[in-house]
Amino acid sequence: MKIFYKTRATATGGRSGHTALDDGGLAFDLARPGTGDVGANPEQLFALGYAACFDSALSMVAGQMKLEVTSKTSVEVGIGQRADGGYALDIDIYVETTGIDTAQAEKLVDAAHHACPYSNATRNNVDVRLHVTAI
Structure with missing residues (x-):
């Protein structure tokens, strides 16, 4: 397969942590569903x-x-x-x-x-x- 594009993201802390694109373009704090904590899942x-x-x-x-x-x-x-x-x-x-x-x-x-x-x-x-x- 010829690869047209590839990106990389890194997460720490699992579903209650943080994830970000390694190039710095996008990042999210994470929260488990149903906890009421602020963040995406x-x-x-x-x-x-x-x-x-x-x-x-x-x-x-x-x-x-x-x-x-x-x-x-x-x-x-x-x-x-x-x-x-x-x-x-x-x-x-x-x-x-x-x-x-x-x-x-x-x-x-x-x-x-x-x-x-x-x-x-x-x-x-x-x-x-x-x-x-x-x-």
Whole structure:
């Protein structure tokens, strides 16, 4: 695989610590969900990245399909305990499109789901559900 871009982040203190890009471009204090502490958690950060990446994949694929469309992508990321005692993510992707009908929107979202690097990373090991609304 030819690598187009690579970045690095470092975390200290786990879910109650701090994480930052090594280049200094972005940093977050972290807080465990439900504690009331100020800070982000890894699931929120994953949701941010996945939403941006998926929406970008939609735009790229729409261009390839010669579709005039605008989109908005929201991603919900949950975490839960597996039967074996480990933990796993659970993901819902919500896409709203404007400018195309429902059938076209569903084809676009499916194609974007196969192009998006986050979708490719999670495929067959994380439950991901797609929800499409054509406006």
